[in-house]
Amino acid sequence: MSQNDGTGMSTLEYHVLLALAGGPLHGYAIKDAVTDESSGTLTPRAGSMYRVIARMMTSGLVVETKGDSDPHPGLARKYYGLTARGRAALAAEARRQKNAAAVAERRLGVARGRP
């Protein structure tokens, strides 16, 4: 289950965008990439994952595109890639997370400093 953290982008959405940042992937490869890059904390189930992809396609962050290779013979040949908006949204989200992390580190640093 992907939890929404209030910015309009869920963890799963973020990781899907992140997976596509390296170039178009087909569905199963997205799943593998999300699992790897989240260090196993996210193992997207098929229903949730394609619903996230659908939502991002509808909002124009992701498009169906052509892939160049076929690493999983026998699986569907549909590839998904980032649009310019998708790339921008990912960058904005990464920035937001970085800022949030910086704030958290600062606060925790202060807290640690107390006796």
Place this chain on the structure above:
Amino acid sequence: MKRALLALIRTFPPAFRHQFGVEIREQIEHDYDDARANGILAAIGFSVATAADLTRTSIAERIRPTWTSQSQHREDNRMSMMSEWTRDLRHAVRSLRRTPAFAIVSIGTLGLAIGVNAGMFSVVDTVLLKPLPFAHVDRLVHIAATAPGSGFPDEFGVAAEFFVQYKEQSKLIEDISTYNSFTSTLRVGDRVERVRMSSPTNSLYSTLGAKPILGRLPVASDENNAAVISYTLWQTWFGGDPSIIGKAASIASANRTIVGVMGPEFEMPLDGTLLWMSGEVRPEGITPGRFGSSLVARVKPGVTNEALETELTALAKKLPDRFGGSANYRKLIGQHHAVVRSLRDQVVGPVAAPLWVLLGAVGVVLLIACANVANLFLVRAEGRQRDLAVRRAIGADRRQLIQSQMSEAVVVAATAGVLAMIFASITLPIFLKFAPPRVPRIALTSMDATTLAFTFAAALLSALLCGLFPAIRASRPDLNRLRDGNRGATRSRSFARDGLVVGQTALALVLLIGSALLVRSFWSLRHVNPGYSTENLFTFQIAPEGPTLRNGLDYARFDLDFLDKLAALPSVESVGLVENIPLNEGTVTTTFRTEDGSNEADAGARLNYTFTAGNYFKTMSIAQLRGRSFTRDDHLTAQPNVILSRSAANLMWPGKDPIGRRLQRQGDSVWSTVVGVVDDVMQDDFRHQPKPLVYFPLVGPTPRSWIIDSPAYVIRTRRAETIAPEVRALVRQVAPTAPMYRVFTMAGLAKDSMIQLSFTMLTLAIVSALALILGAVGLYGVLSYIVAQRTREIGVRMALGAEASKVRRMVVMQGAKVVAVGIAIGVVAALASTRALASLLYEVKAVDTVTFVGMSMSMIAIGLLASYLPARRASRVDPVESLRGD
């Protein structure tokens, strides 16, 4: 499990499915296989998690679509209605979340009821509804014969000359085959067993439109020396080895070449037949009148069973002119009528009734569950009267109110449907494990797309049943409520609620009566005297072979010695043997004549016969009525002596002493002398009257007349359950290469013979218990609600001096009246419906007074109990508290 998961993909909206369905499917298949490779637990874990995910996302996708088709921008009226639905559904989900108790109870009740329906439907669908796996199956018919007034059974198999006549002269038949099925010995290398086999004409395969998956079909030049084997035999005996084509096997005492393997779906007849020998019927070699063969034919398109019966009956009348035959035969042909029925009815007919009954029963449970849930919705709507009145007053039309009320029922039913699928996928395998093994095709049952469609139809129907009635009522809110400003005191008794309880009581009673009838039948069958005892008996077969065993005499000597050794085992009381042990193998029928009868070749009466030796009768506790049992001399010297069963003696020599009289089996040259009469035995099951039976000794008039090479040995011992290892050791000692098989206790065989009834009975008992509990809970719920509503009134009464016992009686009577009406309707419904059970019942009529009265009384008792608990609460109402309440 995987199929059920994949079927869930269909619950997504079409547009979404169209875009992503294939990919979701592939991902699930891929991941399922990965998980399965890690064991069944991993696969179950994966399936549960994935099912939950698919369910959640498909519901979410319907409520808040992320993907719509390109036609999305056409905002027509339909779409706005759809969005209204969407809004209502969303609202319903929210409001159900706020009342988790209501949601859990209603979803759980419906889920359970829909689940048992889904499971039972998948069984009925597989066994009864799915077409048999043959081409143009609607044109395949089974042909038998009847001859009213002839003394033959109501329906019997035809003889070879019928096949020839029909094949050559029928204008309505396209292709036809005749076959006999029997149990005989199959020997491949060291492995020997008695298996079901069939000897069809080679036209069987063209008639059914069947092709082998390996090798070829038998042809005329194979004569009787080839065989085609079933997929099961191929897998279990040969490990699916393709090189068996062309190999020889000893089949029914002759070497035959295996030429082909049929696919797993090819089963004909559906009794576990493992192989089919090659062969043809030659018109010139036929002796007319050897009845008992089955006929299967493919008719031309558009031919009705009646038209075919008429044609075939007329064709059979010409048989004596062509094939000759005795005067008896001519007479029989004069009385003969062809019997035609669809192959499907022939195959699944015997199990159809119990299965439909069970499906009907779980359907009734669903109705009762719907009544309960509808009741909950009614109560819920009651609480919303004010809210609805406001909405009505500010201009909502009735359709909108009904729709918004219905949407909760839709959400409840849809969730229940998903729960039902999960419940059914878990319980169905357990159910199938206990199902009678002889039900055709039952092993193929699985949760498939048809079942899924059925489940969702059932859920939809439940939503309508549960929701529509309360919704309509709720859509007519009493506008006075706005003026009152309170919830109102005693309202007039709700006919709707009473009606629901009446319905539940009636339905539960029907099920209760049905299962009570089955329990009584089972009880009667358990106490039938089959002519032998089934306790403390152990039976098995072996198939010895070797250079010293050349003829019947050799085998007889072997058997008599072996019996002596068996008798010497510790705790063995007596031993005997018989060619066909009751409840496991049937006996063969042929014609016997007496010396004072006519000399025609087929004069006389039809008797069954078998072979016996040792202390068989004593061991089985079959009563010796007259004369003596066989001695060693009867087997080892050529004295043609026989022993008759009581009904065989009465049939041949009514009212006379049969001892010393002689009879002759059709085809034999010598006459056999009757030396003893024993009691009748029920050979096939405990339902059918015993057949007249002749017992022959081990050796015929000559050592080659017959060979009894694998009889069933019977041992009477207190250790019937545990003696097998010692017997096995003894077999290894006397016949090291002989396999031991068909190892049973008679008690086990007796249990198996009743499994169809006992299984139906148990299932129906569980189902009716479920119905009873749901019904009682429903009644209890309604009365509790009424008591709660009347608390104030009851408080006033008690304040004015009413006694607690009077208050109790008042509430109980209110429940009792409703239950009484339900019982009256239930009895009428049961009268109309228990006939469906007739084929399963034994020694109890479908309309059995004792059962009807007894079950109605139990229903009243349960009704009173369900009423008493709320009544007790009512009688403890504190007048002061109740009046302060408002």
